Amino acid sequence: MKTLILRTASNYLLPILLLISIFILLRGHYLPGGGFVGGLIASIAFVLHAFANGLKNTKxxxxxxxxxxxxxxxxxxxLSGVLPVIGFDEPFMTGLWMHDAIPVLGKLGTALFFDIGVYIVVQGVTLTIIFTISESA
Amino acid sequence: MLIAILTGFLFAILLFFGGKKLVNHKLALLPTLIPLGLFVYFVRFIGEVSNKEFIHKTYEWIPSLGVNLSFTLDGLSLLFSLLITGIGTLVFAYTSSYLKGHEYLDRFYGYLSIFMGAMLGLVLSDNLISLFVFWELTSISSFFLIGFNNTSEASRKSALTALGITGIGGLLLLGGGIVLGNISGTYSITEMLAQKDFIQGHEHYILAACLIFGAAFTKSAQFPFHFWLPGAMKAPTPVSTYLHSATMVKAGVYLLFRMSPLMGSTSFWNNTLLIVGLITMVYSAFHSIFRTDMKGILAYTTISALGILVFLIGLGAHESYLAAAVFIIVHALYKATFFMMTGVVDHQAKTRNVTELSGLRKVMLPVAIAGLLAAISNAGIPPSVGFIGKDLIYEGTFHFEHSAILLTAFAILTNVFISYAGYVAGIKPFIGKLPEKFEKVKFPSFFLWFPPVLLGTLGFIIGLFPVLIEKSLVKPILWSIGEDAAEVHLKLWHGITPILGLSLLTIASGIILYFVLKPSAKKEAFITKFEALSPKSILENFNRAFSKFSVLWTRIFQNGYLRNYVSVIILFLIALMGYTLVDGTTYKIDYASFARLTVYEVVILTILILAIGLIVFAKSRLAAVVATGIMGYSICLLFVFYSAPDLAMTQFAIDTLTVILFVLVLYKLPKYLKLSDYKMRIRDGILSIAFGGLISILALEVLAQPVNSEISDFYAKNSYLLAHGKNVVNVILVDFRGADTMVEISVLAISAIGVFGLLKLRLKSVERYQK
Structure with a gap:
């Protein structure tokens, strides 16, 4: 599927899709979204890039x-789960929150970092599986 | 006391770091300090214990379950602790020469000290559950010790057999402990003793007793579980000395001794022990006279001695308890001597076959003396301690209330065989002419010949001065099982009594048998003919049949066809759920409660049905995959309509990726072939329809149930208050049930690694093969 249109488009789509995935990740705490979906969208972005430009280029x-x-x-x-245990003497996975909201991001807490971890793992898992299968197929 | 038990384990961990350096040089004797130190530690308690002051210590472990590390040091525990650490000291020292320069000497010491710690824990535990834990630890460490020569298949096999048999015994012990715990409400043996009558009258008493028997008989190699012990002789000789003569195999006897005041003096308890002990002692004593391998002879006589102990406990009278207590000491002394002596012979002359060995006294006189001392004590010839032991056994049987003559006859028969076996193993290799091939046998080093001589001599010193053990060990043992010990006086000379006559008869018959019967390979071959009938072969045949059965089972169900797996799973589910649904459902559909169908829903449902039709009848694989994608997206739309945007988003992304994955996989498959014929398709169709129907019924049934909204209400209310999030789904994922998510992403990562490993690593090995 090495068409010129798709290849050109994918170069622009990749950053946009990644931005969207981060957006989805961050809004997850208040509106539909979250680390899991975000991670999936980010992996789709890379998969799309790989389809258009070949796996080697994406890699x-x-x-x-x-x-x-x-x-x-x-x-x-x-670590976001252990942090309360080490730093604050609270049970594992207790949510810790900042007092004041940060512009754009809103209130920050350990839950967000937990979600970021999920986001990264999901990307790693999806891309590993798809890359491995497409390489060996 | 906890420290004393843990020392062995701590030392083993220490070896992990500095073992190679410590052990392979001139410091090989250093580990001996561990058992020696512990021996001194336990010797200090003799004073208190012999004044009937028993020591109790409790450390909390799992108090909520009543499982505590409570330890009791009474006469029985003290005797075993002294045996474990005392013989342990000699064995450790002996090992330093026996396995000199062995590559894995540090490992060996590690296993030995773990075993020592576990064994100490076992005999000191007052809590049945901690006793079980230590019990299993001895089985596990003995597995590693038996299989120490891990390059030999026979030794690995014996290790597995031993672990299997004693491991099952351990589970039975756990079962017995739990049953007793349930009856009495405590796991502490001391506390149970207070409820003795209640326990013995309980309906589950027989069950508990059977479980305890199972544990004790497997560990102490009683018939029909005895066969693991001769197999375990594949272990290096220090192991045989330590585990399989002096300590571990006596754990079962210890357990029976310990439980006797609690569960004993019922006819079930006593008769079972009596019969099993009797069979074991006669059976294996008889077997021992046909063996030609020195360790084989000793293994069978050990089993026989364990049988005598069980038999004596089974008699359950004051005299027999006394006899058993003394015989434990006697047996440990002479049998450890025997084994160490055998080890030296094996180590220097490179053979253990008694038909080949002779005249070795000319090259290793101290070892010959050790053999002689052990054989005399074993045969019960005065002035050895063996004479006292044998005397007491006859006292026990002769004064028993029923069939005393018969029991005494069996005891005499056993002892005659055992003493014959002792002569063959302990004296025969050293007398006669020294064959040429053994002329160059070197004199063993100090730590090889000294421990057996020391132990053998000790047997004579105690024999001459029995008062040494009378007050310090024997009386406290009787106290600890609730017997009166005021009248106990151990002595060599009782005057002319019928018992003396029996002893003389035994000694004389043993010596006559020695001159009449010569060990030969022919006789051993004769007895091995009957092995097909032995419990060992029965178990092996059972194992073989079982593995054949499992191969068959695997071929049927694990046949490698994904479609068959799916069919079996679905069929099973249909059968299981269908049964419950037929049995207890009402099938009432309340149409009034349903919302009205909207246009969107109708459109999506139509698309769904069309997509399904396309999947089923598609001519190309790609079309079928696309159709599954359509189906997935339609379901996403349904989620959107039913206000589950999170689910819809995720499903959308997942479906996209699924289709991509499918395409990637299908791309390389051969052309779309019709692999299934008409019949199979109909079969699969029926299966699918049945399953779909079942799920529909299930869904309707769930709807008919009153909705319990307690949980969702809780999350809706508290998601912002407690977790500062407005998206309840996400809050549940990352906060309320965050630990679940943590595990789930770990599972995801593992599966990705699995895919990577399966495809990449296999490819690499294929590449290597092609090169």
Whole structure:
């Protein structure tokens, strides 16, 4: 599917889709969205890019194997859960929140970082599976 | 006391870090300090215990379940602790020479010290559950010790057999502990003792007793579970000495001893022990006289000795308890001597076959002395402690209220066989002419010959001065099982009594048998003919049949066809759910409660049905995949209409990716072929319709139930208050049930690694193969 139109479009679509995925991730706490859907959308963005430009180019763009995203994401989620235990002497996964809201993002809390971890893991998982299958197929 | 038990484990962990350095150099004797230190620690308690001051210590472990680490040091525990640490010291020292320079010497010491710790825990535990934990730990560490020569298949197999048999026993012990715990409401043996009558009158008493029997008989190698012990002789000799003669195999006897005041003196308890012990002692004593391998002989006599102990406990009289208490000491002393002596012979002459060995006294005199001492004590010839032990056994049987003559006859028969076996193993290899091939056998090093000589001599010292163990060990043992010990006086010379006559008869018959019967390979071959009937072969045949059955089972159900898996799963579900639905549902559909159908819904449903039709009748795979995509998107739309935007978004993304994945996979498959014929299609169609129908009925049934909105109300109310989020779905995911999500993303990652591993790593190995 190496059509010129799709290839050109995908170069613009990739950043836009990634932005949307981050938007979806961030709004998740108040409106429909969240880390899981965000991660899926981000992976779709990369898959689309891979379809248009070939897997090699996408991989070159990524610079590292998407598999590495999994431990990173798991670590982010886990640390956001452990933070209350280490820093504040609260049970595991207690939500901690800042007092004042930050412009654009709203109130920040450990739940957001947990969701970011989910976002990263989902991307890592989806891309690893799809890249692996398309490489071996 | 907890520290004393944990020392073994801590030392094993320590070896993990510095083991190689510590053990493979001249420091190989250093680990010996551990059991030696513990031995000294326990010796200090003799004074208190012999004054009837027993020591109790409790550490809380799981108090909510009544499971505590409570330890009791009474006479029985003290005896075993001293045996474990005392013989342990000698075995540790012996090992330093026996396995000198062995690559895995550090591992060996690690396993040994874990075993020692577990064994100490076992004999000190007052809580049945912690006793079970230590019990299993001894089984596990003995598994590693038996299989220490892990390059030999026979040794791995024996280790597995031993683990299987003793492991099952451990589970039975857990069962027995739980039953007793349920009856009495406590897991502490001391507390149970107060409810003795209640427990013995309880309807589950027999069950509890059977479970305890199962545990004790498997661990102490009683008939018909005895066969793991001869197999376990594949272990290095220090292990046989330590585990399979002096300590671990006596754990079962210990358990029976410990439980006797609680569960004993009922006819069921006593008769079972009596019969099993009797069969074991006669059966294996008889077997021992046909063996030619020194360790084989010793293994069978050990089983026989364990049988005698069980038999004595089964007699359940004061004299027999006394006899059992003394015999434990006697047996540990001479049998450990035997084993260590065998180890030296094996180590220096490289064979254990008694038909080949002779005249070895010329090259290793101290070992010959050890063998002689052990054989004398084993045969019960005065002035060894064995004589006292044998005397007491006859006292026990002779003064028993029923069929005393018969029981005594069996005891004499067993002892004659055992003493013959002792002569063959302990004396025969050392006398006679030294064959040429053994002339160059080197003299063993100090730590090989000294421990057996020491133990053998100890047997004589105690024999001459039985007062040494009378007050310090024997009386406290009787106290700890609630017997009166005031009248106990151990002595060598009782005057001329019928018992003395029996002893002399035994000794004489043993010696005569030695001169009449010569061990030979022919006789061993004769007895192995009957092995087809032994419990071991029966178990092996059962195992073989079982693995055949499981192969058959796997071929039928795990046949590698995904479609068959799906069919089986669906069929099973239909059968299971259909049964419940037929049985207890009313099938009332309340049409009035349904909302009216809107145009959107009708349109989507039509699309759905068309898509399904397309999937079923599509001529190409790609078309079918596209149709599944359409179906997925239509369902998303339904979610949107029913105000589940989160679900819809996710489903949308997932469906997109699913279609992509499908296409990627299908791309490389061969052309769309019709693999299923007409009949199969009809079968699958019926299955699908049945399943769909079932799910519909289920959905309607769920709707008919009154809705419990408590949970959703809670989340709706508290999502902003407690978690500062307005999107309830997301708040549940990241906050209320965040731990679930944590696990789920871990599962996701694992599955991705699985896909990666399956496809990539396999490809690599294929590439390597092609090169």
């Amino acid at each position: 070159r763009l990524l610079k590292f194997h998407p598999g590495y995203l999994m431990p990173v994401g798991l670590a982010v989620s886990f």
